Amino acid sequence: MHPVRELARLLLPVACPCGELDVRWCAGCAAHLAGSPDRAERGAPRLDRLDRVPPVPVWALTPYTGPVRDVVVHWKDRGRVDIDRLLGPAMRRAAARIGPVLVPALGDAPVAVVPVPSTGAARRARGREPVTVLARAVTQGLHDAGIRARLVPALARRGTGRDQVGLGARARGRNLSGAVRMTRRGSRALGQRSVCILVDDVLTTGATLAAVERALEEAGHDVVGATVLAATPPPAHETEDRTAPAAGSRQETEQNLKV
Ligand SMILES: [Zn+2]
Secondary structure (H helix, E strand, O other), rough: HHHHHHHHHHHOOOOOOOOEOOOOOOOOOOOOOOOEEEEEHHHHHHOOOOOOOOOEEEEEEEEHHHHHHHHHHHHHHHOHHHHHHHHHHHHHHHHOOOHHHHHHHHOOEEEOOOOOOOOHHHHHOOOHHHHHHHHHHHHHHHHHOOOEEOOOOOOEEOOOOOOOOOOOOOHHHHHHOOOOEEEEEHHHHOOOHHHHEEEEEEEOOOOHHHHHHHHHHHOOEEEEEEEEEEEEEOOHHOOOOOOOOOHHHHHHHHHEEEE
């Protein structure tokens, strides 16, 4: 190895979250983020609604598996803010691809790009809101597609929301129910009625997105879609068509929402 490079590694070791040394991110990990976004809402059971309205369309840039998990964990919780420069451009490209698909739903209306808020504890631990980086990139990508978009961090978590880690899907739903509120500034920025696109980092059950969608709809706004960096793939036995869930699962969802 070149002596200068060797010295640099001793002083400032860098590695891709997957373990590859001497690069901030490797070509393999970057390649996972270079493809086209895919629809992911069918893999998120908590996005099912009771009013026969189909779940909000969610586009995910990549499945939340393998090295992508490492990248996200290091980016969010291990201080790798430099990974903004990998994920931001990737989300911007994804949003530019999604933009034309959204145009029929948007018409001429300008769109508000609303990041899903972190819990207060997570924000304090991280010293920032990583999702805002993604939301800013989505705003730019929609601009690239000729859509009038603006970033509106309109929401906050209520204090009662516990950390989601270790909770099952049902408990997560209870934990989140009513745990999202509109901030005063957000309410002013959205005005009477805005068309909104949500942005989050990882889609798992959809409980968080559903809570955010509810909060915005209750305030009179329209949520036309959501875009996430990565989505947890559904279990293998659930990959078949879920457009007609069994009566039991629908009832179960209803019970969860009553809390
Ligand atoms: Zn890597």
